[in-house]
Amino acid sequence: MVTLGLALLSAITVAPVAAAGDPIVVIVNAANPVENLTVGELKKLFMSDRSKWDTGKSVAPVMVVAGAPERTAFLKAVCGMSDADFTKYFMQAAFAGKSATPPKEVGSAAAVKAFVGGSPGGIGFVKAGDFHGDGSDGGVKAVKIEGAAASDSGYKLKM
Amino acid sequence: MAGACAERWDGLAEENMKTLFSQSMNKVFGFFLLSACLAVSAHAQQAPNPPTNQDEVNKQLLRRLQELEDEVRQLKAQPAAVAAAPAPAPEPPSAMEMPAVNEVAPRLKLNFFGDLGYQIGHYYGPTNAFELSEFDMFATARISDRVSLLGEILFTGQADNSVGLDIERLYIKYRHNDYFAATIGRIHTDIGYYNTAFNRGDYFQTTIGRPAMYEFDDQGGFMPMQDLGVVLDGKIPSGKLGLNYVLEVTNGRAYGINVEPAQNSTDGNNSKAVNVNISAKPEWGHGLDMGFSVRHDYLSDVNNLHVSELIPVVYVVYTDSKYEFLNEASLIRHAMPGGPVFHTSAFYSQISRGFGPYRPYFRYSYVNAPETDPIYGNDTEIPEVGRINGPTLGLRYDFTPHSAVKVEYDREGMDGQKSTNGASAQFAFTF
Numbered sequence: 001m002v003t004l005g006l007a008l009l010s011a012i013t014v015a016p017v018a019a020a021g022d023p024i025v026v027i028v029n030a031a032n033p034v035e036n037l038t039v040g041e042l043k044k045l046f047m048s049d050r051s052k053w054d055t056g057k058s059v060a061p062v063m064v065v066a067g068a069p070e071r072t073a074f075l076k077a078v079c080g081m082s083d084a085d086f087t088k089y090f091m092q093a094a095f096a097g098k099s100a101t102p103p104k105e106v107g108s109a110a111a112v113k114a115f116v117g118g119s120p121g122g123i124g125f126v127k128a129g130d131f132h133g134d135g136s137d138g139g140v141k142a143v144k145i146e147g148a149a150a151s152d153s154g155y156k157l158k159m
Numbered sequence: 160m161a162g163a164c165a166e167r168w169d170g171l172a173e174e175n176m177k178t179l180f181s182q183s184m185n186k187v188f189g190f191f192l193l194s195a196c197l198a199v200s201a202h203a204q205q206a207p208n209p210p211t212n213q214d215e216v217n218k219q220l221l222r223r224l225q226e227l228e229d230e231v232r233q234l235k236a237q238p239a240a241v242a243a244a245p246a247p248a249p250e251p252p253s254a255m256e257m258p259a260v261n262e263v264a265p266r267l268k269l270n271f272f273g274d275l276g277y278q279i280g281h282y283y284g285p286t287n288a289f290e291l292s293e294f295d296m297f298a299t300a301r302i303s304d305r306v307s308l309l310g311e312i313l314f315t316g317q318a319d320n321s322v323g324l325d326i327e328r329l330y331i332k333y334r335h336n337d338y339f340a341a342t343i344g345r346i347h348t349d350i351g352y353y354n355t356a357f358n359r360g361d362y363f364q365t366t367i368g369r370p371a372m373y374e375f376d377d378q379g380g381f382m383p384m385q386d387l388g389v390v391l392d393g394k395i396p397s398g399k400l401g402l403n404y405v406l407e408v409t410n411g412r413a414y415g416i417n418v419e420p421a422q423n424s425t426d427g428n429n430s431k432a433v434n435v436n437i438s439a440k441p442e443w444g445h446g447l448d449m450g451f452s453v454r455h456d457y458l459s460d461v462n463n464l465h466v467s468e469l470i471p472v473v474y475v476v477y478t479d480s481k482y483e484f485l486n487e488a489s490l491i492r493h494a495m496p497g498g499p500v501f502h503t504s505a506f507y508s509q510i511s512r513g514f515g516p517y518r519p520y521f522r523y524s525y526v527n528a529p530e531t532d533p534i535y536g537n538d539t540e541i542p543e544v545g546r547i548n549g550p551t552l553g554l555r556y557d558f559t560p561h562s563a564v565k566v567e568y569d570r571e572g573m574d575g576q577k578s579t580n581g582a583s584a585q586f587a588f589t590f
Contacts, residue, residue, distance in 0.1 A: 040399065040442035051337050080445060084560045085480050091589070092363050094268070094299055096355055097309055097342075099334045 023128040023150035024070050024077075024157040027116050027140040032057070032123075036144040039156060042078045045123055047089065048100035057121035061103035062112050070109075070127045073159040116140045127159070267300045272589045274361040280581035291316035292585070295327070295359050307332050309344075313359055315378075325377070327359055327385070342390040345421065349392075349405040349436040350452050351472035351487045354384055362587040365483060365555055367567045370507035371524040371547050372489060376412065376420040381503075381528070381535055381544045382470065382491075383412035383454070385421040386432065399442040403450075407434040411456040414464070414534060428465075432456035446479040458493075458534060466533050467494040483520075485509040493534055503528040503535055503544065516558065522551040527574075546574035562588035 026042065028034055032053060037045075044050040046061045053059060064071050066083040075081050081089065086102075093100035106112055109130035116122035117139030124140075128150055131137060148155045272295040279287045294314040301307045311328040330344025349355050353373045357364040374380030388409030395402035410422040411432035438450030454470040474487040488506035504527050511520035528535035528544035535544035553567035565585045572578040 038442075080479050082480060088363075088560070091270070092360075095270070095272075095297060095358060095360050095363065097328070097330075097332070097346075099307065099332070099340065 022159045023155050024074055024125050024159060025128050025131040025142045025150045026125045026145060028143055029116055029120050029122045030139045030141045031120055034143055036147055038146055039078055046103055047079060053121055060119040060121045062106060062115045062122060062124040063103045064112060065105050065107060069159055074125050077157055113137050113140050266302060267298060269298045270589055271296055272360045272362050274585050274587040276583055276585035278583045293359060305334050338393040340392050345387045346390060348383055348386050348434060349407060350382060350434060350454055350470060352474040352476050362589050365511050365518060365520050366522060366551060366553055367565050367583050367585045371526045372505035372507060379542060386410060387421060387423060401440040401442060403438045405436040414458055428457055428459040430457040447477050449475040465496055481513045483511040493532055495533055501529050501532040503532060516556055518555040520553050548572050
């Protein structure tokens with residue numbers, strides 16, 4: 001019983017805490033045939049510079065709300081921008097009359113996966129700890145970035 | 160003891176802890192099993208130990224359980240949204256701190272822009288003055304997946320202290336795909352880079368004033384910045400080169416003192432202005448934007464003036480979060496029917512670098528129009544352009560994500576006149 005309690009304590013005290021250097025997994029709808037994206041393509045997809053996939057489906061980017069560490073790291077690595085710059089970019093694009101729609105914002109990694117899984121053209125990103133890749137993520141799949149999977153040493157998208 | 164543990168477990172299995180466990184279970188489960196196995200083994204080995212040691216262990220365990228109960232109570236006290244995110248994350252900034260496009264209805268987005276300032280020096284006038292510069296009401300609406308509307312109403316402080324009202328832009332746009340969109344309405348002309356990049360929103364542009372070659376034509380500028388007509392635009396399939404095109408067919412500009420430059424309902428002649436802008440944003444450029452535009456129009460007035468005007472502009476621009484480097488040049492050609500040809504040269508170069516919220520900047524502008532030019536040298540048509548050149552030096556400070564204060568010094572040399580100096584300050588904001 002004591003040991004059961006100790007086991008319980010051990011389990012409780014080990015929580016998935018995101019750390020610097022943890023990969024950020026880019027996910028798309030499982031029906032999307034795309035397997036690999038470049039950072040340049042990712043930038044276009046998230047900055048509304050490309051509106052359709054090769055399949056003809058509308059691109060539907062989604063991300064967690066401002067302040068989430070994976071979002072901050074993603075915007076810096078892919079778009080070269082801070083959160084404020086990213087928001088200002090879409091404001092200025094709208095003011096310039098461009099057809100630029102900012103990514104949908106949701107409150108959690110689970111909501112990102114749910115949105116991408118429910119949208120044929122959905123694309124989003126989550127921390128590696130929030131993506132299991134065992135079929136329990138609900139109709140989404142991970143894509144390689146510049147030919148590397150999130151578990152590879154040369155993977156570029158990290159926190 | 161077994162009952163006690165079971166009770167503890169029941170307590171811990173409440174909603175918050177369930178959420179905590181469910182999101183970390185995959186990682187934790189293996190560790191849990193391993194711990195349990197080790198524990199069974201340890202229990203077998205500990206059985207012969209004296210009861211006092213077991214009591215100490217039990218006491219330690221109870222203390223730890225008590226600590227955990229406290230943690231559970233703290234978790235329960237937090238909002239449900241926090242419980243849904245097991246990994247501790249920095250609290251996102253509040254909506255008040257982030258600039259945003261305001262959605263006032265499912266299809267309508269509305270933003271206001273404004274700027275107020277203070278001006279000193281002969282460059283602006285004989286006296287110093289506070290200034291109401293502009294108040295801009297900007298709305299967009301998406302009425303279907305492919306059709307959108309844009310409307311912009313502008314209130315501008317005038318030199319005679321009145322406030323002018325202008326429908327700055329109003330158009331409807333059909334976007335078929337990334338490669339083709341069609342627009343009809345009153346637009347800002349896609350000449351070069353600056354005019355459509357910054358439009359009227361002084362909040363977006365780094366500096367207080369625009370480069371001399373891009374001064375608005377209804378405020379003394381000499382290039383056609385606004386027009387009415389149709390626009391076709393989109394991407395050109397070009398892979399990583401990132402080519403884009405814009406084609407405008409518009410009424411063209413009216414010339415004359417106290418004449419509205421944009422021909423809103425009548426055109427002085429049947430010929431239409433045509434403007435083509437080709438630009439490239441190469442994928443490898445990371446903020447590089449370069450291109451050219453060429454616009455042609457025939458200028459007419461009540462005096463039967465009929466001048467062929469050609470406005471070519473080339474530009475190379477680099478912008479990212481830190482650096483801004485804008486360079487544009489033009490050689491405007493005016494030709495009388497069967498007569499002489501006149502050229503007006505113009506360029507500017509602007510550089511700035513961000514240091515956190517501070518951004519110092521420098522710009523040099525140059526315009527030189529011949530005195531004999533039938534349009535720019537004839538002050539019965541528009542104010543004479545002549546030669547204008549000089550530096551601008553300033554500092555921008557973004558004191559919130561949606562408001563900035565700028566201070567700026569200008570020195571302007573004019574053909575045949577003494578150079579003038581001016582200083583100005585501006586508060587530019589959006590809400």
